[in-house]
Amino acid sequence: MxxxxxxxxxxxxxxxxxxxxxxxxxxxxxxxxxxxxxxxxxxxxxxxxxxxxxxxxxxxxxxxxxxxxxxxxxxxxxxxxxxxxxxxxxxxxxxxxxxxxxxxxxxxxxxxxxxxxxxxxxxSKPKDLKQNIKVCGLTGHFINTGVPHFVVFADRVDLVNVKELGRKIRNDELFKPNGTNVNFAEVRLDRILVRTYERGVEDETLACGTGSVASALIAAKVFNLSSPVTVETRSGERLKVYFDEDFEEVFLEGExxxxxxxxxxxxxxxx
Missing domain, CATH: 3.10.310.10 (Diaminopimelate Epimerase; Chain A, domain 1)
Known part of the structure; x- marks a missing residue:
């Protein structure tokens, strides 16, 4: 063929x-x-x-x-x-x-x-939630939303060197052998901004659906945000993440x- x-x-x-x-x-x-x-x-x-x-x-x-x-x-x-x-x-x-x-x-x-x-x-139901983990000198939170994600909150995500920091965290001993995706999130009044380093791509991508979900769920835990959470991706486009209190049902919606x-x-x- x-x-x-x-x-x-x-x-x-x-x-x-x-x-x-x-x-x-x-x-x-x-x-x-x-x-x-x-x-x-x-x-x-x-x-x-x-x-x-x-x-x-x-x-x-x-x-x-x-x-x-x-x-x-x-x-x-x-x-x-x-x-x-x-x-x-x-x-x-x-x-x-x-x-x-x-x-x-x-x-x-x-x-x-x-x-x-x-x-x-x-x-699928998120699993393996672990909060306040220190990796590469940064404190973050881990959750598996179908694939593993480590979420770090930042005051300004536009100033984060996503490729450099993301690669270091992705390959840290804590996440071996398979590694993890890494998300940097900034919480604003009406939305959260998320930038993601994706394993398998080995670079920052313009968006990551499971990463947006992971960031929204962790933000809900840490900052007491309610559903739905609007996520603005690196591309500037937005996704909505819906969830119940126990994360039993989680939805991702967008264009x-x-x-x-x-x-x-x-x-x-x-x-």
Whole structure:
């Protein structure tokens, strides 16, 4: 197979290559090339499509579909909030799932509702909350919102060297072997501002859905914020995080953009 149809979607600046892989066309396209290497080449911003991650939509026996999510470095991630919103939009547009849907992830079953460009997803129950942890000289808070996140509050997030500090914390001994995502949050009267260093991308991204959720939940704990919390991402776009008192039910809502559709040629992988 020398061509692979794909779509490009983004949510608050987090962008993804999405492939309808219900007939295993991705495996046929990548034949002879390790899956991780193929994903890296496709997601490369200079020589490929360019994306924060790649999503394969596959068949499921217990939900509307199953996804497989890859970071841009080819590693597998359990969950991605904005990726989940984009996957739901894609599935609705392609007739794979109705407006209200469920899909399988490594973090559990995710529920989603698509209303035009807006998508609201119900995430798996957060776990492993640990407050007031000292890492790299900074005090922060840990929570797993599908993937692990360490949240540090700052007076001015625009002054934080996210790439340098984020990399140090992400690779700290405390979080080995898998590492953690790192969020820097600033609490304002009407919203919180969040900047995120994402493992697997190994850089700051314009937005992170699970990071926005982690920051909102930790802010609710530390600063007694009530639901919903508005999160302003690095892209300037905003997400809303809904939750109950015990974090039993947590939702992430925001806009998505269906950017374009195209075809990848096999020579991308053969070069």
């Amino acid at each position: 020398d061509r692979l149809p794909f779509s490009k979607l983004q949510g608050t600046g987090n962008d993804f290559v999405i492939v309808d892989n219900r007939e295993n066309i991705f495996e046929a396209f990548c034949k002879g090339i390790p899956e991780r290497e193929a994903v890296k080449r496709i997601c490369s911003r200079r020589t490929g499509v360019g994306a924060d991650g790649l999503i394969l939509i596959e068949t499921s026996n217990i939900a509307n579909f199953r996804w497989r999510f890859f970071n841009s470095d080819g590693s597998v991630a359990e969950m991605c909030g904005n990726g989940a919103r984009c996957a739901a939009r894609f599935a609705k547009e392609k007739g794979i799932a109705p407006d209200k849907m469920k899909f399988e992830t490594l973090a559990g079953i995710i529920e989603a509702e698509v209303k035009g460009r807006s998508v609201k997803v119900k995430l 998505t953009v269906y950017v374009y559709e195209g075809e990848l040629r096999r020579e991308l992988l053969d070069g």
